[in-house]
Amino acid sequence: MNEAPDDEGSAASQRISRRALFGFAGAAALGTAAAGFVVGDAVGSDASSSAADLVYPFRGEHQAGITTPAQDRLHFVAFDLRTNSRNEVIALLQRWTAAAERMCTGREVGAYGAVNGPYDAPPDDTGEALDLPAAGLTITFGFGRSFFTSKEGVDRFGVGDRMPASLVELPHFPGDTLEPGRSDGDICVQACSNDPQVAVHAVRNLARLAFGVAEVRWSQLGFGRTSSTSTAQQTPRNLFGFKDGTANLKVEQAELVDEHVWVQSGDDQEWLTGGSILVARRIRMLIETWDRTSLREQENIVGRTKGVGAPLSGGDEFTEPDFTLTGNDDQPLIPELSHVKLAHPSSHDGARMLRRGYNFVDGSDNLGRLDAGLFFLAYQRDPRTHFIPVQTALARDDGLNEYLRHVGSGIYAVPPGAGPGEHIGEGLFA
Amino acid sequence: MNEAPDDEGSAASQRISRRALFGFAGAAALGTAAAGFVVGDAVGSDASSSAADLVYPFRGEHQAGITTPAQDRLHFVAFDLRTNSRNEVIALLQRWTAAAERMCTGREVGAYGAVNGPYDAPPDDTGEALDLPAAGLTITFGFGRSFFTSKEGVDRFGVGDRMPASLVELPHFPGDTLEPGRSDGDICVQACSNDPQVAVHAVRNLARLAFGVAEVRWSQLGFGRTSSTSTAQQTPRNLFGFKDGTANLKVEQAELVDEHVWVQSGDDQEWLTGGSILVARRIRMLIETWDRTSLREQENIVGRTKGVGAPLSGGDEFTEPDFTLTGNDDQPLIPELSHVKLAHPSSHDGARMLRRGYNFVDGSDNLGRLDAGLFFLAYQRDPRTHFIPVQTALARDDGLNEYLRHVGSGIYAVPPGAGPGEHIGEGLFA
Numbered sequence: 001m002n003e004a005p006d007d008e009g010s011a012a013s014q015r016i017s018r019r020a021l022f023g024f025a026g027a028a029a030l031g032t033a034a035a036g037f038v039v040g041d042a043v044g045s046d047a048s049s050s051a052a053d054l055v056y057p058f059r060g061e062h063q064a065g066i067t068t069p070a071q072d073r074l075h076f077v078a079f080d081l082r083t084n085s086r087n088e089v090i091a092l093l094q095r096w097t098a099a100a101e102r103m104c105t106g107r108e109v110g111a112y113g114a115v116n117g118p119y120d121a122p123p124d125d126t127g128e129a130l131d132l133p134a135a136g137l138t139i140t141f142g143f144g145r146s147f148f149t150s151k152e153g154v155d156r157f158g159v160g161d162r163m164p165a166s167l168v169e170l171p172h173f174p175g176d177t178l179e180p181g182r183s184d185g186d187i188c189v190q191a192c193s194n195d196p197q198v199a200v201h202a203v204r205n206l207a208r209l210a211f212g213v214a215e216v217r218w219s220q221l222g223f224g225r226t227s228s229t230s231t232a233q234q235t236p237r238n239l240f241g242f243k244d245g246t247a248n249l250k251v252e253q254a255e256l257v258d259e260h261v262w263v264q265s266g267d268d269q270e271w272l273t274g275g276s277i278l279v280a281r282r283i284r285m286l287i288e289t290w291d292r293t294s295l296r297e298q299e300n301i302v303g304r305t306k307g308v309g310a311p312l313s314g315g316d317e318f319t320e321p322d323f324t325l326t327g328n329d330d331q332p333l334i335p336e337l338s339h340v341k342l343a344h345p346s347s348h349d350g351a352r353m354l355r356r357g358y359n360f361v362d363g364s365d366n367l368g369r370l371d372a373g374l375f376f377l378a379y380q381r382d383p384r385t386h387f388i389p390v391q392t393a394l395a396r397d398d399g400l401n402e403y404l405r406h407v408g409s410g411i412y413a414v415p416p417g418a419g420p421g422e423h424i425g426e427g428l429f430a
Numbered sequence: 431m432n433e434a435p436d437d438e439g440s441a442a443s444q445r446i447s448r449r450a451l452f453g454f455a456g457a458a459a460l461g462t463a464a465a466g467f468v469v470g471d472a473v474g475s476d477a478s479s480s481a482a483d484l485v486y487p488f489r490g491e492h493q494a495g496i497t498t499p500a501q502d503r504l505h506f507v508a509f510d511l512r513t514n515s516r517n518e519v520i521a522l523l524q525r526w527t528a529a530a531e532r533m534c535t536g537r538e539v540g541a542y543g544a545v546n547g548p549y550d551a552p553p554d555d556t557g558e559a560l561d562l563p564a565a566g567l568t569i570t571f572g573f574g575r576s577f578f579t580s581k582e583g584v585d586r587f588g589v590g591d592r593m594p595a596s597l598v599e600l601p602h603f604p605g606d607t608l609e610p611g612r613s614d615g616d617i618c619v620q621a622c623s624n625d626p627q628v629a630v631h632a633v634r635n636l637a638r639l640a641f642g643v644a645e646v647r648w649s650q651l652g653f654g655r656t657s658s659t660s661t662a663q664q665t666p667r668n669l670f671g672f673k674d675g676t677a678n679l680k681v682e683q684a685e686l687v688d689e690h691v692w693v694q695s696g697d698d699q700e701w702l703t704g705g706s707i708l709v710a711r712r713i714r715m716l717i718e719t720w721d722r723t724s725l726r727e728q729e730n731i732v733g734r735t736k737g738v739g740a741p742l743s744g745g746d747e748f749t750e751p752d753f754t755l756t757g758n759d760d761q762p763l764i765p766e767l768s769h770v771k772l773a774h775p776s777s778h779d780g781a782r783m784l785r786r787g788y789n790f791v792d793g794s795d796n797l798g799r800l801d802a803g804l805f806f807l808a809y810q811r812d813p814r815t816h817f818i819p820v821q822t823a824l825a826r827d828d829g830l831n832e833y834l835r836h837v838g839s840g841i842y843a844v845p846p847g848a849g850p851g852e853h854i855g856e857g858l859f860a
Contacts, residue, residue, distance in 0.1 A: 073626075073653070075791070077794075080798075114671055114736060114737070115725065115735070115736045115737035116737075117725060118725075119724065119725050119726045120724045120725075120726050121724055121725070122721060122722050122723060122724055122725070123671075123725050123728075123736070125671075126669075126671045126717070126721055127667065127670075127671025127672070127736055128667045128668065128669055128670075128671045128789075129667075130667060130671070130737070131664065131666075131667065181796070196503075196626075196653035196654060197653065197654040197667075197789065200653065200654075200669075200789070200791050200802075203800075204669075204717065204721075204800060204802070207718070207800065208718070208721045211718070211722070215798035216794045216798045216799065216800060217794075217798065218793060218794055219791070219793050219794045219800060220793060221651075221653065221791055221792075221793075223503070223626035223627065223630065223651065223653070224626060224627040224630075234561065236561075237557065237558045237559075237560060237561065237627075238558065239556075239558055239630075239634075240557075240558075241544055241553075241555075241556045241557025241558045241560070242557070287556070287634065288637070288638070288641070291552060291553075291556055291634075291638045292552050292641070293552060294549065294550045294551055294552055295545065295547060295548075295549050295550075295551070295552070295553050296549045296550055298553075305545070306544060306545045306553070306557055307544070307545035307546075307560070359558075359627065359630070361505070361630050361649070361651055362651075362792055362793065363648060363649050363650060363651075363792065364507075364646045364647075364648055364649045366611070368510075368645035368646045368647065369646065370633075370634060370637065370646060370649060372630075372634070
């Protein structure tokens, strides 16, 4: 009874019928989705595409989880490799690709899954997502600088000469108090889903498949998205209580996404074409201090109203800020050192990132403060023209710095999507 | 413009119209709910009572959040008081009661809320839940032993003689490796909601209202419920991949709930009548080790099948285990030392607890393992007949112990619900 693989249509597959039902119903509802990249099509408020029913194909021109309409929950993990074998790494990426593809359609990992395998072997799947649909699960992989750079004089995986020029070491920004145990890593995985148990299940099973080859360096859960990546989504709020990501790049802005997010042929290493560079920052927010500042100070620091999120120059949330407008005191209505001004594309040669950060609370610290903040994730074509100049300006002058601590940091080269039969990152090893 | 309180119907209230809409629509949908205690009525799968629309009144005979159908997400916090003033504590409980009552209907904290107060004062509400409905928020308060016991020879709040006899110090169980920074506390608050941002917002605002009087000792987020407390709910899975809480007490079993959960008049301190005793345990699961054990071992340790959750004596999930049935080898089909046998009411004079635990993952430890597990919450009439004997048996013999570490612990006296005009715990100070 425990011997049959979950071949659809077999009697054994009835044991996971609810999960299978959800998964396949979701895929069917998407119609053409199975053949291609559905981001932007799969979002909506009609009953046939609820948050739980969403299925995004793992394979495509780009990896899913970047322009995909930001799901509600995150589990992000950084792995360090425990092998110097290029072949073991490739085998790991093959296992991960197969598992990710299955999980993203709501199926279990492996041919047998959690309960249908040989009774005297560990199950193929850990089982905690058995009854759950994929809920829009995406799994996005990236390679850290340490994947490419020599370790103790050894080019471990023979890819030292394939490191993208844009995968630079981030400079030390004023105020950075980075913890190595929350930074970097050879490989990162971003799992996003509308169900946190599905995202956790994905990361946990990838870690399981890596046993002996890679181990978790650090991981981070996010409970609430802080950005919209589609015009169909409402703008969420960060833990400062402000709408976040109003001016974020959206999947519907295809030309801007090509210009600012996707690495283009000729930009850098050819294997990275169609990929992106991810910068991750764990930004602790000192919310107890923030909560004792006046509404006036909060709005002046941010440069937007707290309620509707309009720029202080007037209008509504989506009105462009007018940095030239002045008030009765001849001062700009939007302060020069406000966050919105310092981060605005007009201050950085038009540079725009695609952000998909998450709020986090990880218990409390030894001073009785909540260990809360923003786990910032930004995808871009080149951090040298995007994240680095923006963060340089913010780190120097942003009034928010009084309420922020950057405590973790990572930069990763995110390869393009895997084509049919390919494993993730195949081009890097070609 | 920033001066008007959020008096419903005023122009200013339009600034929070979405939140107000959700809140009041939810309350209206419940009909009689506004007048009383709706647990058990408010659950269901019909479109009119979706997880986001649920509203549970804060006031009632019992506190909400105990028999309330378990919501999906948790933020639990333990506070330590920084005052020796009985009056300051009462004032805090009054502020907390008013804030909790508002938040549980989807409204903001305070008369002005996040954006309508005086511009030069800190806002009344932190704002991150401005656009969100209550999503079934419940806020449940309890008092720890240290609230009653003398500190440095001082009966700080004059309630030393009112400590319930059942609020005993838990014994040290074999294998306990408790961390003080994840244990105990003068007052605990359990915030449950179907939206984690709403639960976090509740805890954060209660902490804010306590500034100078109480501070966070520890807090814990849970991302997925591991118990059902209503027959209308499906049984969820814990991070061992097994269904959890199949035999849990359910709100529909009114007589059993009275017998096992609610403190009855004459049991103990009269102020606790209608209340309960909460035991909280942070149980770390060594999931990486578990994932490498065979399905056979997993099922024999638990005593149930991993798939449908049926007892190994046969049947389906809700079939009563038959501990007398033996297999071909004349051994019981359900092993004598299985979790289901050791914890079963028949092994403990019928004792049953109402569990509403949550899965958690809090990053990873310094060995590259996920810091994952079960945050166990159990309500009971008296832990001396319920939690303590059950945990004594489990700590001695349960095969799961190899994969578990109890790292945090708390026991709290949970007062009855607040009546009209009362603050929470009013009877304790009467």
